[in-house]
Amino acid sequence: MSDNAARRLSRMFYRISIAIEAGKDHLSDLDGAIGDADHGITMSLGFMAVNAELAKLNLDNTLPSEVFAVAASAFLDAVGASTGPLYASAFRRAAQALKKDECLSPADQAAIVEAMTTGIKERGKGQRGDKTMLDAWVPATEAAVNARARAAGGPEMWNSILEAAEAGANSTRSMVAARGRAARLGERSLGHMDPGAASAVIILRAMKDTFDEGEREKSGPR
Structure with missing residues (x-):
């Protein structure tokens, strides 16, 4: 099972990279x-590097945690x-x-999503409402x-995860930034979606698509 799981996670990171690359200009x-x-450029470089390193692994002998x-x-x-440190902490926690x-x-x-959030919170010392990716x-x-x-089953769970993340990202438009470079703008940060929250939605959507695909493969043709 762990062999299949490692390959699925490798596909997940590949999907994330493709999706981030497609949304790179919008994020920037x-x-x-x-x-x-x-x-957008930063996130694209990060996930391209991840995929380059994963391509070197023998996934038949690699654990998902690895x-x-x-x-x-x-x-x-x-x-x-x-x-960089934020997502590195997220992946280490996962x-x-x-x-x-x-x-x-x-x-x-669910534990992966929870662990990634914990890693980001611990490293960034932020919280919901700061107008960051944590939103x-x-x-x-x-x-x-x-x-x-x-x-709940996987597809139901991921539908609720993505819906919540999208709503959270959209809510950042009405927030004044409390952390990061945007905090320097004060009230001028109002009306703009936080880019970190937007990229988080892209990541979570790619995760959803990967795990939903796994569920369909298990159920087989109908």
């Missing part, structure tokens, strides 16, 4: 309104900006969470935890 435009206009550990190191090496099971059940998928990640985690508590 969002960042241009309240930051340095480089968020995939996240490799992703953490690769992202941090490629991205020196604040986003690796630790998976070591308990090395499986990708819906409960484990997408925190509600996504709440949805994941609630879905796990009611033993």
Whole structure:
């Protein structure tokens, strides 16, 4: 199972990279309104580096937790900006969470989302309402935890995760930034979506698509 799980996570990171690359210009435009206009480029470089390192692995002999550990190191090496340490911490936390099971059940998928959010919070010392990526990640985690508590199936859980993340990202338009470069703008940051929250939605959507695909493969043709 862990062999299949490692390959699925590798496909997940590939999907994330493709999606981030496709949205790179939009993310940088969002960042241009309240930051340095480089968020899309930074995220694209980070995930391209992750995929380059994962391509070197023998996934038949790699544990899922190791995939996240490799992703953490690769992202941090490629991205020196604040986003690098944040996502490196997220991936390290996910690796630790998976070591308990090395499986990708819906409960484990919820644990990945929860662990990634914990890593970002610990590293960035932020919270929901600061107009950061946490405004997408925190509600996504709440949805994941609630879905796990009611033993929801994977597709139902991911629908609720993505819906919560999208709503959270959209809510940043009405926030004044309290952290990051955007905080320097004060009231002028109003009306703009946080680019980190926007990229978090892209990441979570790619995760959803990967895990939904896994569910369809398990159920087979109808």
